[in-house]
Amino acid sequence: MDVDYANKLVGQSVPRTEDLALLTGTARYIDDIRMPGMIYAKVLRSTHAHAHFKLDVSRARTMPGVLGVLTGAELVGKVKPWGDLMQDLLVGDHFAFAIDKVCYEGQEIAAVVAETKYQAMDALEAIDIEYDPLPVVLEADKAILPDAPLLHPNFNYEFGEGNIFDRYRVRIGDIERAEAEADLVVRQRFSSNRQAGAALDPHGCVASYDSFSGMLTLYSSTQSLFMVRDVLADSLQLARNRVRVVAPEVGAGFGSKAQVFAHEVIASIFSLQTGRPVHLVLSRAEVFRVGTARNGQIRHVEMFFKKDGKITGYRDYVIQNSGGSSYWGNQVVHIGTNVGMLPYPVPNIHIDGDIVHTNTAPGGALRGFGIPQINWAKEQLMDIAASELGLDPAHIRDINIVRGDQCPLVTPFGQKVDTTSIDSCLAKAVEVIGWHDKRANKRPYEGVGMSLGMKYTSCRHPSFDTDLSAIRLRLETDGTVTIFSSDVNHGQGHATFLAQIVSDVLGVGFEKIVLAPPDSSNAPFGLGTYASRAAAVLGTACRMAAERLREKIVAIAAHVLEVDAGDLEAGGDRIYVKGLSNTGLYLENLAGYSVYRTHQLPPGFEPTLEATATYDTPTDREAPDGSGNFSVTYAGGCHIAHVRVDPGTGHITILDYVMVHDTGTVINPLIVEGQHQGGFLMGLGMAFGEDYVYDSEGHLLTATFAEYKAPLATDVPELHHLFEIPAPSTTIPGGQKGAGESGTGPVCAALGNAVAHATGVRFTTLPITADRMLLALREKERSGLEIFRYPDDMPDYDGPRGYEDWPKPTGGEGEMFF
């Protein structure tokens, strides 16, 4: 009998291999690591947002159990600063500790290592510190004012000055002409909130230096082994092959663990000094303060339309709050803005950006990477324009989007959209929610709103000219396969979906494939897991490696069986002659030949069965005018929300939420569904509750899960209206697109539009909390305005209410940035 091995695993909802350990509590996270002789470090953090300080650590050094104390001053000249990823330039504005001035609450000032955690905490209390407070600046539009307190007076930025550490500029087409010829101009200032990654597994590490081998091993809850390794080794001036970074189970990151952190450097120094393993895991309050937050943006957006609803131009001045320091901050503006313009191929684009430091939590990467912020502005303006032109919001979108049958298409902004089904996604979502009926028969305090978004699938960052990942595979001598990768799984299901790919290509049983724990000392070089890149970029490397490995295996089989390699097929854990699937040679035997019976190998065959592949996406660098195709392919989707607002309390209930996505070829529907649900949840938190709230002195008031209003399970609607309309990528060999972030981008705007439809209140700031909603409803009644903008139309609002009061970009019209 001939078995059909063509029944492939790619495309099937294979239950996640990872889940058993997660659900039974046997997974080991960073705080579960125990090593012989392990000692504990704790960090003294600034209680001021902006201050000079003086330090005396002499008492702490004599406290019981204390093995070491570190301060910034003593590391100057010994440890190298590292820094913001600027265009082509690394600004060394990150250091293990503040030296004599702090720029945000929570910044590292000193650290102690002791035999126990509690001794370390006691010793921290014995550090004498005197602050000399400085005025603080907490908001982005205040930070650019000439009299604003200066955070980093000693840094020279290539494209900025003062608190502006970088600028952004896009010049596509002729915006003046678009404006002059427009039938309709809509303008609005939108601001967005700061949001935490809020991964339940906190940031932390265990550093272990072995003085015999001279090897420093860092176990860290990180998304990127090699980024951490290279920066850490550089900072400590160690050879990179003597620094090994290993990730335990990582309980999510969402972008917030995609960089090196001071605590990783501090723990490493302590371990180098003491020769003992050093545990340094951050508390929740520390994670909120220094674990990086979404960059807040103020966008002054103008859009130009023709009568029929066609978009002719987009102008924007964005001021981004990247906090006291920011590794990824400027990239968020560049990439988020570029990709965030989709799915509209707008012909004339004019954007200026000032990217600033404020005395608030560091701005980092976070799910969506700038796209939720621009989507919040642009997709609400689409609704405003539709209403001005008397068009249905679905129609105005439909006539402007990139359509599947136009692909491949290059937009004026330079994006090469290889495939998309965004037009079908829109149509499907409209149908499922009953859009036309709900718009026509509106009920009091109920409304529907939509948003379209496209999301990059991985990305060539302007600051690094690379977008690669790699896989090494080894066919073991019992016919099992080991996958080596440095791209850390933190919820994406690497062990599952990579095994699906390998199983299909090699014909090896799914259960025989194991993903080795991520370890920089044995895994091939890759950039890490972020930017929705796992399935597309790592998955492609995996497919390439598997194909290379298969070629080698088949070569041995052809030699032993004395047949032509072209006549052989893989399946059922063996290599067989086409049509004879119950004969052939088991992979186990072939692997055995490859290492134990090398005389059986074809002449010249290099023994062992391993294959490595690295995939670097065919993407562009950013051009001086801001254009370029940074992403290998684009996922996307249409979200429609149906909400009800309680006019007595301002509480908003989501009655229904439809998501229709294009994720290309779906490797594992179960995983992709989970990603979309999680992506939605993150968008929901940003829309309705999560925020970094500061007092006037820059103290964070929301540094606990009690105060920080992340959504609870009870706040999440049934997400049963979740659909995929795959438009397989033609650039990625397997057709897959990124799934991790496309669920987040459209949520805020979809909910904002639904709230506006329900109540006539147009939110221009986030989050839309019950208190804001209720006060807006009351004020709307009092004012008699038919459309009421919150907060722009509130009596006590002190920001710019209209276009006339908008600030102008600070950069002037000089050189282009690149």
Place this chain on the structure above:
Amino acid sequence: MTPFTYFQPAGLEEAFSLVAEHGPGTRLMAGGQSLLLALKERLARPPTVVSLSRIPELSAISYAEDGSLEVGAATTYAQLQKAAFTGWHRHISAIAGNLADRSVRSMGTIGGGACQADPRYDVPTLLVASAARMVIGSIDGMRSIDAAAFFSPAGGTTLGPRDILCRIVFPPAGVFASFGFDKFRFRVFDAAVVNAALAVTTDEAGRITIARLVFGGIAACPSVAGAAGARLCGVQLNEFASLPVADIAAQASEEVLPIATATTRHRQFQSELIKTITTGLLTQAGAPGG
């Protein structure tokens, strides 16, 4: 945490002596749901902690001869939620079953909630609205005070350093012709932005004699809207429909949180919520079976 000596007395007398002996730094621990959070963050550093969890009489529920409900201070919310109460006492179960999360309800106690005296919590409002009596003991003996006198206007309780709250005595199940409780919170496990209770007694003719309208979350201790409540007196419950409900609600709001002082968004929100919640409570009280 910082180190402390931990005692688990098996009886009240032993607890009284331990507290007296170890001095004012000593902290009592009932369910630990608030205290442990403070200890973990080193916000509280007591040298001595005395647990109330092993004292049987502190977690007993019983009835006095007059039908008053006597609840031991260390009775957990979970116990109260499951108790087979009648009449207005059923609201005690409902309130206990709809605060914080399941683990806090399993460990947390009504006495702990009272002694924590956080104005955003539901227990103080419940106690003041129902005119509960607080039975307090110490090495010097037992006494009892009104709930309204238990909460200090400046925040916290009026307990002395040697005092232990032993029992809470709620009036009998038939005392209130109507009882209502409502609150607004951002998320289901959050403390309330505003909570409110309305307890109504009537005379034989069915006319309202007392209408105690109490709000939590507004001031450092529960706020009683005396004047707004007084407007209900003399009225029949079933005549509520004819009352200017919105007007009374607005008066209650102005009484406990004058709009002139509501200068922050949070305060303005509370002011609006008081109106919404009061309107709801009044409407409910007037409804048949309210």
